[in-house]
Amino acid sequence: MSGDGSAGPPPASPLPSPGPLEPWPDTVRWQSVSSDLIWVELIRLAMVLIVLALGLGVGWAVSGSGFFGAAVGVVLLFGVLRSVAIVRAVRAWGYAEREDDLLVRHGLLVRRLSIVPYSRMQFVDVSAGPLERAFGLATVQLHTAAAASDARVPGLRPAEASRLRDRLTALGEDRAEGL
Amino acid sequence: MSDPAARGTERPGPAPAEPGVPPGTTGPGTVPGPAGGPEPRQRLHPLSPALHGAKSLVVVIAGLSWSTLSRVGFGWFAVMAAVLALGATVLAVVSWYHTGYHVVGRELRVYEGLIWRRTRAIPLERLQAVEVVRPLLAQLTGLAELRLEVVGGGKTEAPLAYLGVAEAAALRQRLLALAGRVTAGTSAPPPGLAADPAGTPAAPPGRPLHAVANNDLLVSQLLTPQAFMIPFGVAFVVAQFLSEDSWSFVAVASTLTAMAGVLLQPVRRVLDDWNFRLARDEGTLRIRNGLLETRAQTVPLDRVQAVGVTWPLLWRVKGWLRLRLEVAGYSAGEADERNRPDRLLPVGDLATGEAIVAEVLPGVRLEALPLSPPPERARWLNPLSRQVLGAGLDARVFAVRSGLLTRQVALVPYARIQSVRVVQGPAQRRLRLATVHADTAGGAGAAARDRDVTEAWVLAAELTARARAARRAG
Numbered sequence: 206m207s208g209d210g211s212a213g214p215p216p217a218s219p220l221p222s223p224g225p226l227e228p229w230p231d232t233v234r235w236q237s238v239s240s241d242l243i244w245v246e247l248i249r250l251a252m253v254l255i256v257l258a259l260g261l262g263v264g265w266a267v268s269g270s271g272f273f274g275a276a277v278g279v280v281l282l283f284g285v286l287r288s289v290a291i292v293r294a295v296r297a298w299g300y301a302e303r304e305d306d307l308l309v310r311h312g313l314l315v316r317r318l319s320i321v322p323y324s325r326m327q328f329v330d331v332s333a334g335p336l337e338r339a340f341g342l343a344t345v346q347l348h349t350a351a352a353a354s355d356a357r358v359p360g361l362r363p364a365e366a367s368r369l370r371d372r373l374t375a376l377g378e379d380r381a382e383g384l
Numbered sequence: 385m386s387d388p389a390a391r392g393t394e395r396p397g398p399a400p401a402e403p404g405v406p407p408g409t410t411g412p413g414t415v416p417g418p419a420g421g422p423e424p425r426q427r428l429h430p431l432s433p434a435l436h437g438a439k440s441l442v443v444v445i446a447g448l449s450w451s452t453l454s455r456v457g458f459g460w461f462a463v464m465a466a467v468l469a470l471g472a473t474v475l476a477v478v479s480w481y482h483t484g485y486h487v488v489g490r491e492l493r494v495y496e497g498l499i500w501r502r503t504r505a506i507p508l509e510r511l512q513a514v515e516v517v518r519p520l521l522a523q524l525t526g527l528a529e530l531r532l533e534v535v536g537g538g539k540t541e542a543p544l545a546y547l548g549v550a551e552a553a554a555l556r557q558r559l560l561a562l563a564g565r566v567t568a569g570t571s572a573p574p575p576g577l578a579a580d581p582a583g584t585p586a587a588p589p590g591r592p593l594h595a596v597a598n599n600d601l602l603v604s605q606l607l608t609p610q611a612f613m614i615p616f617g618v619a620f621v622v623a624q625f626l627s628e629d630s631w632s633f634v635a636v637a638s639t640l641t642a643m644a645g646v647l648l649q650p651v652r653r654v655l656d657d658w659n660f661r662l663a664r665d666e667g668t669l670r671i672r673n674g675l676l677e678t679r680a681q682t683v684p685l686d687r688v689q690a691v692g693v694t695w696p697l698l699w700r701v702k703g704w705l706r707l708r709l710e711v712a713g714y715s716a717g718e719a720d721e722r723n724r725p726d727r728l729l730p731v732g733d734l735a736t737g738e739a740i741v742a743e744v745l746p747g748v749r750l751e752a753l754p755l756s757p758p759p760e761r762a763r764w765l766n767p768l769s770r771q772v773l774g775a776g777l778d779a780r781v782f783a784v785r786s787g788l789l790t791r792q793v794a795l796v797p798y799a800r801i802q803s804v805r806v807v808q809g810p811a812q813r814r815l816r817l818a819t820v821h822a823d824t825a826g827g828a829g830a831a832a833r834d835r836d837v838t839e840a841w842v843l844a845a846e847l848t849a850r851a852r853a854a855r856r857a858g
Contacts, residue, residue, distance in 0.1 A: 305848075305852055306848060314809070314810050315807060315808065315809045315810070316807070316808040316813070317805060317806070317807050317808075318805065318806040318807075318844075319803055319804075319805045320803060320804040320805070320806075320844060320848050321802075321803040322802075322803070322848070322851065322852065322855075324855060325802045325803060349802045349803055349823070349825075350712055350802055350825035351802035351803060351823035351824055351825050351829065352823075353803075353805070353821065353823040353828070353829060354802055354803040354805075354823050355803075355805065356803070
């Protein structure tokens, strides 16, 4: 799993074929995102779960109905499953810079790979929420004229994020052909 | 209420209510608008506020609805409607006084707003299409609205409402000429725009490509599910009428309004696509249509992002199809479908469709698209429609077919592909299938569903490579 950035499908894949997210393994050098993103996502999940569990717990204490207890259990179980999914999803997230385009892949259940040519770039977003900042992370998003294009790379170190941003901007300017 | 807000709420509002305007004859063809030099800031036509007021009257009446009418009586209803419409008109006058536009270099600048001043500079090199819209009232008064589609705008930029017809035509010509010069500099020169100096008077109609027979249009809209509902609706009203002794005016009126709502779409299509004329003027497509509200749309051919072909189920009796034109700028931001004039051919047979597609995307033949179906195991996901699905790489376009009942073909020129995506859901993973999307700046792009995984990767690589080559070639 640790080598996810460079090769190999996730072990859960039922198929022995080369990873379905590795279309051109020899030409593409995948880079993985920072594993600190796991913590960011886990904390986000925990906050939601705590609010839910507290609400249900109060309901349980007040009414004493077993239904609320079961609900708390379901919420906690969901939390555990989701945490596992988060850990694996973050590891599955990767990006690669090729000569003419940026590749981004993500998703566990539904796997997505986006190929976005630099020349189609309209603008680049770099954003970092409070939680992301606390862990020293940032998100880079490349926008094209198509609403469906989906090239978002979360969990980048600020230095890497600005490097990527500058590189994308430079390449985009070089080859700009917006439409 | 602030000035821009007033305009903002007023503009999209009237659209649904407009078909309610009683039909009438078309107005005088051209009434010369006020002439003016290009440089000073220009006002919109002085009659504009009156038109806006009249439009808001329709909205107000629709907003007050039947139940209000029955509750307060006709007199009070009229007073309420008049007061609200008068208020809207006053706002429109104030707004008109503070609205102006002029062309500066390669920009169109539009000034508006009283309290919150707003100046929009619209870069003309990003102009995608220009439309001259003339609602019924505008036709009667010899006015026209000019709409510009610009990339990146969430909705139609700068609807200049209203200008004199001659003024609108001249401004359109000028804007297209300005936009074309830039295109000529960066990519393949569209000869039409370059050879179309602003001096040419009275828009030349160009070479006519096709005119849709109004009979065909009517028949085509009768062959829609909505039209098939008419007998049921009528039966329902009659039953209600007979069974309930205490039927009231409101009940019947409301039922009729609901029925009209169902029929709105086909009726609108008939009204909108009436007298559909398609012409080619060198590098641009000119589309004219409309009965009550006429639209004249001008689309440079190199701005066409994708072409969609649809064969609705009920039209197969006649062998008809419909063509759709995707232009960047008519984005999802327009909630109202009516404001997305994307029709390239409202109804026509295969031969007509072929001819028009060949005109827009040279070298593409609908009958000879190299489509191949997905592998046999895709039937688990598409039990009935596997044979219908298809995708293929033609010389200049990526073609995708889908839809069991309503068959659809999407044609995306390689040069217009924005990005390529490969998506694989859990079921697809088990079956070793994947879906390849080609995204375009307008419309939904094309999605080749449920291809074999290895084929999908090859397809994605090929699409990326061909898109790059097509971009390089200009």
